[in-house]
Amino acid sequence: MFPPDVVAFLAGPVLLPRAPVRTAHGSGSDSDSQYGRSDYLYGVYPVLLALRAQKRKFKRLWVLRSSGGPSTLEKKDYKARLEILQRSEALGIPTVMDIPKKSILDHYSGGRPHQGLVLKCSLPFVQKLQELPVPGRGAIWLALEGITDPMNLGSLLRSAAFFGVEGVICEHGCAKYSAVAAKASAGAGEMVQLLRVSKLQSLLPRAKEQGWCVVGAALPDPEIDVDFSTLDEWLPQCDQLEGVLLLLGPEGPGLRRRLKQLCDRLVGISRVGDSGDGLDSLNAGVAAGVLLHGVRQALGPPRPAPAKV
Structure with missing residues (x-):
C-alpha cells in the first residue's frame, strides 16, 4: 500500500495496543502513568488534521496491514496516508505498521469505520x-x-x-x-x-x-x-x-x-x-x-x- 522505503523506515516490531478502559467522557484511560488519559482518533482525515494542527500530545499511531495499493484507493486518500506517515516520523511518534487484524482497531473506534488508522493522543483542550x-x-x-x-x-x-x-x-x-x-x-x-x-x-x-x-x-x-x-x-x-x-x-x-x-x-x-x-x-x-x-x-x-x- 505504501512505498517500500517508507514502510522499511517506519516499520518496527508489531506492538498490539492495549484495550482502553472507557470513561464517562467516552475517552480512553491508560494505566501507564506516562500516558495518562488518552483519546483514540480514528480515520484518515481526523488523524491527518490532528497531526497538522499539533494541538495535542501524540503517543502512538497504529496502521492496519493492507494488501491494497494506489490503484485501490482514491488518489487524495493515498496521498493523505503518505502524509500521515511522513508527519508521524517527523514528529517522532511511535508508529506500528502492519496490525494484522481489523478487529484490533475496531475496538478503539467502537466498531465505526477507522480506515485502518488509529492515533493515540492526549484529550483535546477546550x-x-x-x-x-x-x-x-x-x-x-x-x-x-x-x-x-x-x-x-x-x-x-x-x-x-x-x-x-x-x-x-x-x-x-x-x-x-x-x-x-x-x-x-x-x-x-x-x-x-x-x-x-x-x-x-x-x-x-x-x-x-x-x-x-x-x-x-x-x-x-x-x-x-x-x-x-x-x-x-x-x-x-x-x-x-x-x-x-x-x-x-x-x-x-x-x-x-x-x-x-x-x-x-x-x-x-x-x-x-x-x-x-x-x-x-x-x-x-x-x-x-x-x-x-x-x-x-x-x-x-x-x-x-x-x-x-
Missing part, C-alpha cells in the same frame, strides 16, 4: 471563553446550546471550518469534542477554534456591546419582542454588519427563550410545501450549513479586526 474579540468585518462566530449528539457537533464543526467561522462556542451541557465528533467532522474540529462557556446568556450582552450582531436560528415567537425574518429576507440587510454571532439550539425545542430574548434578530429557514407533516425544522448540522453559507455569501470573506487605540 479553553473557557471569557470574552469575544472585537469583530473584524465579515467575521462569523457560532454559539451552540443544547447540542448533545456528538455526530451533530461534528457536522457543525465541519460546516464551521468550511465557511470560515473563526470560533465555535459550546455552552455547558453540549456534547464533548470526542473521537466520534472528530470523525463526524472529517477532522475539521482539529482546525476550528473551539471554546466553552458556562452560560451563553452572560456572554451575549457583552458581545453586543463589542459590535457583534447576535442572531438566533429560531422560529418566530409571539411572546418575545425580537424581530424575526426568514433567512432570504434578512441576508440583503446584513452586508454592512461588522460580525455575526450565530446561535443554534437543538432540533425540536430550539433555543431556550432567554437566549432568544437576548438576540438582535431571529432568523428562520423557509421550507418548501406544507408543514402539516410535522417536519418544521432541520437537523442542527444541516441548518448550520444553510445558514452559514448564506451569511458568508452576504458578508464576504473575513477581514482583520480594527486595531485597538
Whole structure:
C-alpha cells in the first residue's frame, strides 16, 4: 500500500495496543502513568488534521496491514496516508505498521469505520471563553446550546471550518469534542477554534456591546419582542454588519427563550410545501450549513479586526 522505503523506515516490531478502559467522557484511560488519559482518533482525515494542527500530545499511531495499493484507493486518500506517515516520523511518534487484524482497531473506534488508522493522543483542550474579540468585518462566530449528539457537533464543526467561522462556542451541557465528533467532522474540529462557556446568556450582552450582531436560528415567537425574518429576507440587510454571532439550539425545542430574548434578530429557514407533516425544522448540522453559507455569501470573506487605540 505504501512505498517500500517508507514502510522499511517506519516499520518496527508489531506492538498490539492495549484495550482502553472507557470513561464517562467516552475517552480512553491508560494505566501507564506516562500516558495518562488518552483519546483514540480514528480515520484518515481526523488523524491527518490532528497531526497538522499539533494541538495535542501524540503517543502512538497504529496502521492496519493492507494488501491494497494506489490503484485501490482514491488518489487524495493515498496521498493523505503518505502524509500521515511522513508527519508521524517527523514528529517522532511511535508508529506500528502492519496490525494484522481489523478487529484490533475496531475496538478503539467502537466498531465505526477507522480506515485502518488509529492515533493515540492526549484529550483535546477546550479553553473557557471569557470574552469575544472585537469583530473584524465579515467575521462569523457560532454559539451552540443544547447540542448533545456528538455526530451533530461534528457536522457543525465541519460546516464551521468550511465557511470560515473563526470560533465555535459550546455552552455547558453540549456534547464533548470526542473521537466520534472528530470523525463526524472529517477532522475539521482539529482546525476550528473551539471554546466553552458556562452560560451563553452572560456572554451575549457583552458581545453586543463589542459590535457583534447576535442572531438566533429560531422560529418566530409571539411572546418575545425580537424581530424575526426568514433567512432570504434578512441576508440583503446584513452586508454592512461588522460580525455575526450565530446561535443554534437543538432540533425540536430550539433555543431556550432567554437566549432568544437576548438576540438582535431571529432568523428562520423557509421550507418548501406544507408543514402539516410535522417536519418544521432541520437537523442542527444541516441548518448550520444553510445558514452559514448564506451569511458568508452576504458578508464576504473575513477581514482583520480594527486595531485597538
